[in-house]
Amino acid sequence: MQIPLQISLRGMKHSDAIDAAIRKRAAKLDRFYPHITSCRVVLELNGRGKRHGKNLAVHIDLTVPGGEIAITHEHDKEISIALRDAFNAARRRLEDYARRRRRD
DSSP states (O other), X not given: OOSOOEEEEESSOOOHHHHHHHHHHHHHHHHHSTTOOXXXXXXXXXXXXXXXXXXXXXXXXXXXXXXXXXXXXXXXXXXXXXXXXXXXXXXXXXXXXXXHHHHO
8 A cells, every 4th residue: 555554443442453453454455456545444333232233333445546436234242253254345346446447
């Protein structure tokens, strides 16, 4: 990545374990598609309870040459599962983007 990874946590305290998990997954994305210009990850804990829907949201914004890829994934309990699913979705979107770029 040309611009360092930006991590924001909303509604929760900073955790070295969460920070390390995000950095590890972002590094895998960078190895998968090395042309990523920047990556911003926001992990948000909403105040809503079980009766009102999901309470964890992961937002990933990737800037790539010629475009931007945005992913939002919500989960109701586990931070690790929410991160895994969001970064898997980002990888799939990067795969689609790379296929489109190769055909140009």
